[in-house]
Amino acid sequence: MKDTSDVNDAPDVKVGSGLTYADDLQIGERYPLGTHTITEAEVVEYATAWDPQGFHIDKEIADAGAYGGIIASGIHTLAIYQRLAVSGVFGNWSVIAGKSLTDVRFLRPVRPGDTLTGSITVDDVAFDDRGRALVTTSARLANQRAEEVLSLVVEAFVRARP
Amino acid sequence: MKDTSDVNDAPDVKVGSGLTYADDLQIGERYPLGTHTITEAEVVEYATAWDPQGFHIDKEIADAGAYGGIIASGIHTLAIYQRLAVSGVFGNWSVIAGKSLTDVRFLRPVRPGDTLTGSITVDDVAFDDRGRALVTTSARLANQRAEEVLSLVVEAFVRARP
Numbered sequence: 563m564k565d566t567s568d569v570n571d572a573p574d575v576k577v578g579s580g581l582t583y584a585d586d587l588q589i590g591e592r593y594p595l596g597t598h599t600i601t602e603a604e605v606v607e608y609a610t611a612w613d614p615q616g617f618h619i620d621k622e623i624a625d626a627g628a629y630g631g632i633i634a635s636g637i638h639t640l641a642i643y644q645r646l647a648v649s650g651v652f653g654n655w656s657v658i659a660g661k662s663l664t665d666v667r668f669l670r671p672v673r674p675g676d677t678l679t680g681s682i683t684v685d686d687v688a689f690d691d692r693g694r695a696l697v698t699t700s701a702r703l704a705n706q707r708a709e710e711v712l713s714l715v716v717e718a719f720v721r722a723r724p
Numbered sequence: 725m726k727d728t729s730d731v732n733d734a735p736d737v738k739v740g741s742g743l744t745y746a747d748d749l750q751i752g753e754r755y756p757l758g759t760h761t762i763t764e765a766e767v768v769e770y771a772t773a774w775d776p777q778g779f780h781i782d783k784e785i786a787d788a789g790a791y792g793g794i795i796a797s798g799i800h801t802l803a804i805y806q807r808l809a810v811s812g813v814f815g816n817w818s819v820i821a822g823k824s825l826t827d828v829r830f831l832r833p834v835r836p837g838d839t840l841t842g843s844i845t846v847d848d849v850a851f852d853d854r855g856r857a858l859v860t861t862s863a864r865l866a867n868q869r870a871e872e873v874l875s876l877v878v879e880a881f882v883r884a885r886p
Contacts (some may be wrong), residue, residue, distance in 0.1 A: 613810055666824055
């Protein structure tokens with residue numbers, strides 16, 4: 563496995579080039595995430611491609627539905643979390659791959675115009691004998707009214723310092 | 725809540741217009757899914773938008789990484805599951821919204837060129853007093869070598885027959 567941390571000094575370091583190893587993580591440390599404002603066009607475009615249920619893509623069906631309007635796909639909300647997580651946190655870690663998501667909860671509808679942000683907390687770092695650790699993080703996203711819309715737990719393999 | 729099942733006779737019934745109610749679901753019933761072949765362009769496009777880690781979008785980083793080449797984002801794999809699930813199963817159900825995903829496991833890397841398919845099984849249908857049921861399903865996706873790449877459990881609210 564090639565160590566790509568030799569790009570350390572490059573000002574335009576690529577996301578995922580991996581500067582933080584599992585050894586550097588502190589259990590209990592909390593990382594704030596950036597923000598993402600979701601537009602109706604994005605909701606409809608994402609759901610048309612990946613989750614074409616009426617209440618995500620069709621105003622008429624959505625208006626008549628349980629939420630009185632279009633709501634974002636849960637998978638889209640999860641994708642927004644992932645983009646914020648990679649941009650703000652995981653992109654700086656030497657991630658090998660994700661292993662699992664547990665307890666992904668869609669706590670409230672996400673609507674066009676909502677601005678989402680949140681945080682990620684390191685819950686556990688469990689080293690194995692393969693030069694890596696299984697890192698457990700928990701995350702939450704909330705909207706602009708501080709109402710939580712998503713919570714999840716992520717397990718990912720992160721390289722140990724070589 | 726407006727019942728949209730009056731589009732029952734329309735030949736071009738929209739996905740999500742909801743013809744199957746929770747009452748119609750059988751615990752233990754298994755639904756096969758269609759197939760999706762994932763291209764490298766799709767892997768890179770999806771991950772560039774939502775999960776820009778090097779091992780998803782950068783050949784050089786991916787070739788030097790743990791999997792010896794670009795692998796699909798787990799969230800992308802989940803989105804593929806969701807598209808197959810909506811096209812083949814949930815699109816015919818009167819779904820209100822998803823509630824949670826539990827135990828989403830990325831069992832093996834998904835690579836460009838892989839063809840994914842799988843099935844969904846109804847595990848539980850629990851009616852409440854709000855005209856709906858919490859429906860629990862489990863699903864698996866495998867590649868063209870019948871190697872499982874994704875498993876998950878989904879809880880969603882589905883309307884009871886009015």
